[in-house]
């Protein structure tokens with residue numbers, strides 16, 4: 001587990017990141033509140049984002065990439081906090097399926113996050129303290145509202161495409177439902193139109209682990225210079241299991257022992273899988289804020305498009321958006337049945353939809369990995385949509 005010195009350093013980093021991110025940033029003043037589902041509007045507020053490629057003159061080639069639970073705006077560039085390459089640099093970049101030679105890509109840090117967009121670690125301008133739990137609970141719809149305000153600032157009427165996996169896919173579906181006339185193509189991957197009971201259950205375990213850490217201090221840990229790293233780490237360990245599959249765990253680790261020849265008859269990490277999960281927990285606390293984890297998991301739990309619109313087909317009524325829905329065979333967090341439910345609703349709404357279930361043994365996080373069929377499917381779909389939209393191909397001279 002991370003020691004206290006590094007925990008305090010990281011806490012300070014989140015405050016600094018929230019106030020002065022190295023990312024691009026738009027600040028909305030006290031006179032530009034953000035409406036929230038929870039009730040009170042948020043003001044002032046800010047959104048951190050990165051862009052890649054060039055916006056064309058007609059502003060028709062913008063692709064919004066939406067990140068998953070613990071992702072960030074650094075989709076195709078080095079994350080300054082971790083020093084690691086962009087989390088989807090296989091997908092987004094020059095010549096990649098989301099080709100930045102052809103499209104202008106925007107990726108924001110979500111509302112409630114901890115990499116520059118307003119979240120619980122952001123300083124409340126009234127109290128001069130981090131919001132902590134005084135930050136209103138946010139929803140996927142709020143995240144999308146915030147992104148729409150940024151898209152407005154670019155002067156973009158219609159996004160060429162919105163794409164994302166997992167919680168990113170929820171944002172894609174919310175965009176298509178809330179702003180149908182503003183989304184030409186939508187690609188929700190490994191996602192669904194609601195968070196299942198089982199998924200809410202896993203999130204609750206993670207939140208309880210955080211809140212059971214004495215350092216959490218009712219959410220006021222940053223002001224005290226401490227962090228609930230143990231709780232956050234356990235939350236990530238439990239969640240990480242759900243991102244993989246039984247088969248991939250067996251293949252990677254089986255019952256192999258970690259740097260030892262036999263069992264120790266103690267509670268050290270005898271097994272490789274234990275050591276691996278501890279590593280995932282330890283590294284996570286260096287890049288994520290515990291209160292943000294509470295808020296962003298809650299946003300996923302509350303997501304239910306059918307409840308918002310009455311029925312799921314109504315969410316996509318008269319939609320002109322072209323959809324490409326994608327799932328993975330070994331994903332037990334967002335099984336294919338969740339994607340099929342969206343496809344059925346889109347068909348019932350006479351929407352334009354294609355659906356692909358990709359054979360993969362890598363579990364839910366397959367969308368972050370090197371899965372050639374995912375790349376070729378997205379390349380094919382997005383290229384067809386771009387041609388229909390009249391976005392010139394690179395080197396076409398038009």
Ligand SMILES: CC(=O)SCCNC(=O)CCNC(=O)[C@H](O)C(C)(C)COP(=O)(O)OP(=O)(O)OC[C@H]1O[C@@H](n2cnc3c(N)ncnc32)[C@H](O)[C@@H]1OP(=O)(O)O
Nearest residue numbers: 067068069070071072087258272273275276279283365368
């Ligand atoms: C979606 C977004 O918007 S971005 C946010 C998503 N990003 C994440 O979730 C990052 C954390 N998640 C992961 O790393 C996920 O496992 C994946 C699926 C994304 C990556 O999977 P893979 O590339 O197959 O990596 P893998 O799961 O094997 O993990 C490799 C790490 O485990 C470590 N590891 C592997 N075996 C062991 C072991 N026995 N003991 C300790 N550590 C181990 C490696 O050293 C490596 O560490 P590093 O990441 O600090 O360099």
Ligand SMILES: N[C@@H](CCO)C(=O)O
Nearest residue numbers: 068069070071166243
């Ligand atoms: N592992 C990814 C996807 C989870 O849905 C994340 O942490 O964001």
